[in-house]
Amino acid sequence: MASGIDELRQQYRKMLEIRRFEEEAARAYAMGKIGGFLHLYIGQEAIAVGVASALVKGDYVFQTYRDHGIAIALGMTANAGMAELFGKDTGCSRGLGGSMHFFDPDNGFYGGWGIVGGHVALAAGAAFKSKYANDGQVTVCFFGEGATNIGGFHEGLSLAGLWKLPIVFICENNQYAMGTPMSRTTPLEDLTLKAQGYGMHGDRFEGHDVTVVKDRVKTAVDRARRGEGPTFIEIQTYRFRGHSMSDPAKYRSRQELEERKKKDPCAVARQRLADAGVKEAELLGIEGEIDDLIAACVKHADEAPPATEEAMWDSVYVPTSAVPADRLPRGVVRVEDGDA
Numbered sequence: 001m002a003s004g005i006d007e008l009r010q011q012y013r014k015m016l017e018i019r020r021f022e023e024e025a026a027r028a029y030a031m032g033k034i035g036g037f038l039h040l041y042i043g044q045e046a047i048a049v050g051v052a053s054a055l056v057k058g059d060y061v062f063q064t065y066r067d068h069g070i071a072i073a074l075g076m077t078a079n080a081g082m083a084e085l086f087g088k089d090t091g092c093s094r095g096l097g098g099s100m101h102f103f104d105p106d107n108g109f110y111g112g113w114g115i116v117g118g119h120v121a122l123a124a125g126a127a128f129k130s131k132y133a134n135d136g137q138v139t140v141c142f143f144g145e146g147a148t149n150i151g152g153f154h155e156g157l158s159l160a161g162l163w164k165l166p167i168v169f170i171c172e173n174n175q176y177a178m179g180t181p182m183s184r185t186t187p188l189e190d191l192t193l194k195a196q197g198y199g200m201h202g203d204r205f206e207g208h209d210v211t212v213v214k215d216r217v218k219t220a221v222d223r224a225r226r227g228e229g230p231t232f233i234e235i236q237t238y239r240f241r242g243h244s245m246s247d248p249a250k251y252r253s254r255q256e257l258e259e260r261k262k263k264d265p266c267a268v269a270r271q272r273l274a275d276a277g278v279k280e281a282e283l284l285g286i287e288g289e290i291d292d293l294i295a296a297c298v299k300h301a302d303e304a305p306p307a308t309e310e311a312m313w314d315s316v317y318v319p320t321s322a323v324p325a326d327r328l329p330r331g332v333v334r335v336e337d338g339d340a
């Protein structure tokens, strides 16, 4: 594992990959190449990359529909991500899931979930498995501040706290749930108070510096791995785009946005590298390489074959014992007892 300035170089590269990936996705969406919803993570990249830097291979990560950033941070290729957005067979979910349903278990990424708060209990389940199997793995579960008002959030945290599960809950508090500011949905400012009620550790800080994110999250991840229970972390951040592509974000002022952009996580990392003596020519070199990588992933997604019906049947469970053989959907094979 790289440390110090080398690690920051790698993290800057990853944050930039996420930034450019999403800028290109927004362009492709406007051209009609992407269907369904598209929720951009632009402005929050230091959190995904910082958290990924604090984990080891084999850990589990669950995220909401705002999922491109963490998937790429964990190691998903830009090709697999862009092809998924374009509905292509080479996508990470074989083009069947789209933006909200990225999935990449080889890199520890377990979705990509569209129901606000619904995945919190799933993540607690993964952490329960790790505790039961004593396998040393840690689960990270991301969600927005809006999700902390929903039932699934409280059910997941309650069990995680009670059973001291090896899990870290990360609330990306980007101030708005769609167009609703937090002050209109939550009677608290400090969201860690909600988790205190479930007997877990808490932490709370700003998330524009990738090194700070990594260090603070690693403390919680290490604690979970030692069997000392879960942590709830509120990371204050801001999304620079609307909630989704259909949101012009008229509920906030231009001044507010401009103020927040002064803490652009990519710019902060770039400046830290420059301050540490990394030459402008090297930074431009990294940026050129990322531009090429993203141009190549768009080309790949344009040219890849579309999603297939066969892929859909491959990923659907059917209780075949309840269906006569001649009525099974096309492509579904009955597995007899003992064959599975």
Ligand SMILES: Cc1ncc(C[n+]2csc(CCOP(=O)(O)OP(=O)(O)O)c2C)c(N)n1
Pocket: 064, 066, 114, 115, 116, 117, 143, 144, 145, 146, 147, 148, 174, 176, 177, 178, 243
């Ligand atoms: C159960 C449920 N209710 C409502 C929605 C519609 N919805 C989608 S995103 C969203 C806002 C969630 O905000 P937050 O949890 O803060 O996450 P953010 O989008 O800011 O990342 C809502 C209400 C949904 N997907 N699921």
